[in-house]
Amino acid sequence: MVAVTRELTEITVVGDDDTGLIAEVTSLLFERGINIEDLDQAVREGVFRMTMLVDTSEMVCTEVKLREDMAELAEGLGVDITVRFPKDRETQTIAVLVTKESHCLEAIFEAWASGDIDADVEVVIGNHPDLRPLAEKYDVPFHDIGDEKGTPDEDELLDLLAEYDTDLIVLARYMRILSPDVVFRYESRIINVHPSLLPSFPGASAYMQAIEEGVRVAGVTAHYVTTDLDQGPIITQRVFNVPPEATEEELQEIGQPLEAEALLEAIDLHLNDEVYVHRGRTRLRDPEESDAQLGAPEELDARNPDRPIDGLGDIVAEGGEADD
Template sequence: MTDGMTEITVVGDDDVDIVVEMTAFLFERDVDITGLDQAAQEETVRTTVQVDTSEMATSRETLREDLDDLGDELGVNVQVRFPADRETQSIAVLVTKESHCLEALLEAWVDGDLGADIEVIIGNHDDLQPLAAKYDVPFHDIGDENGTPDEGRLLDLLDDHDIDLIALARYIRILSPEVVFRYESRIINVHPSLLPAFPGASAYSQAVEEGVRIAGVTAHYVTTDLDQGPIITQRAFNVPDGATKTDLQERGQPLEAEALTEAIKLHIDDEITVRRGQTTLRNPEETDAQLGAPEELDRQTPDRPIDVDEFVVGDLDETVSADD
């Protein structure tokens, strides 16, 4: 989201000429369009409009209501995010049965370290409802007896709570392309491997089977390609001889919670940017964020020998290229 700009996102069928309708709608209210982007997926189109609302001839509340009415009239979903909303962003946490990541996020929120509010917790099982109740956060179980989620209800809950960011706190379900498409660049997942290694299910088991000596975890943005979204933070740990899946879980789960919490903070504080599928720190000299391993690792890594452009062979004073 561009600093100082209001962002309007419209998702609907591709037979609706939303650009024409939105242009006329905003012109009538003295709202200037500063940027527009469209993306399509099958028969669904997402239109993102960045506008300047500093001199609009209406209130924010009225603009929201009018946009809702326009969405109902056109049969599309409309969301609006004003610049000030960034200071109090709302988070929905999606969970299954594992509690460690959810508890870490709740503790960071209560301590005032998260930078946003956890508005709702949504699960495909009800196992973590007591934990949500402990922190007085609404909990909704959207799964059937097999844990299959009702994604229509999920989208309704996200709309009802005006969610800015979705955190997948060990949510053991693959989000449908429709959900990912609507919240692109606003969903963060934590995966129990050093991606791109061992994507998909049973990552710790895969690590044991392959005999890796170093394993880890990754927090990343979610895309429609499973576990291939831009990487935000990673943490690593040594794998002892004879380690089992349970051993890796015990070592990895605290790091999962740490990596996910750190990634969410970076997103909320607008400290990261994504270019060509890779994340970078927006102002690296102004942050102590830990995207990878601790700095101690750099001091342990040998710095010699390395390839050089040219070197001298023997006593012949013969210059040889490093590419030879």
């Protein structure tokens, strides 16, 4: 999937998998003079998703008419179709999903209050009510969608995301797996932070996994969410040393500030359109103009040894000279 740009309109189709869906939608676009620049589709657990980037600059209808036609088609096909024109993405809104841990949500609120987040934090949605007071402190609506066991009502979640016209979903230590029904509707617009250096130690209790495996360095990862658990494209990572005999609680104390830092940078990169996904890997649009720290600090490169390397011995044995 190519990156979403400000010039292309994004159309997303989500619903039960059925034959003919692609043909119906693409035919409608063709009839209205809309050129499809990129198309990506997937099916997971019986849910179909198609995302298209299209050029509407020369379409032979108005934006209102296209939305009306798409809504009529969606009703007939029994699917949901969302149309996002470039101007729809100029003022972005954020929905933050939480469970009980507060450190990432607090960091988001502090960055938002100081103007470091160039978007509006419109709503906080939790599967437990624990963080309601923190949201109220910043006058942000809080909605608890979990039952007594914390199981979320995803129909209510989707209704809330639509109500608040959400552009970006941030999982601030949200301890639930989103279904394809949610992920497919917000493809490449959901960011999660995970307490490990993915792809190592996915899933629950990542810090304990690191301790049990005896690693000497651990870390955290902010990534885009896909339907594969903790396997989405990595945006930012942070690394730290694991102290001898460290406990899970000690790693949490070290890692939580880094979780917040990695998540905030990932949010900033996404909102400023500095990062895009190409073949499952994130890239900076303009590396020379960005000071983003996607991986370890550049100082580490200078400290890494550069010898020996494969083939160097052969060069010396043949009487040549190795480059300094």
